Amino acid sequence: MTAQPMQGSPDDPSEILRLLPAKWHEQFLSEYHGALDAAHEVWRFQQLRDLLHLWHLRAAAYSDPGFDDALQATREDRADEFVPAEEAIPGWPDRL
DSSP, rough: OOOOOOOSSTHEEEEEEEEOGGGGGHHHHHHHHHHHHTSSSSSGGGHHHHHHEEEEHHHHTTTTTTTTHHHHHTTTTTTGGGGOHHHHSSSSHHOO
């Protein structure tokens, strides 16, 4: 699957599933159903919103055609293939 723009609300579960590669659907749905159950308690509703936001970000990353290669490079500690945070994120040292 190639990266595609979101069409509705980015945290809409159907939009997340549409963008998310199929190999991640089972994990997403399991976590989503668990958060739905938790959201029956009013004070835990934010847990559902946080989970949907996190999976929206994951769907964007996981659907990127280069994600699997980048993940493998990380596992193999091939740091020469990455831009240091100090160069990519303005003000990064001040955030530490």
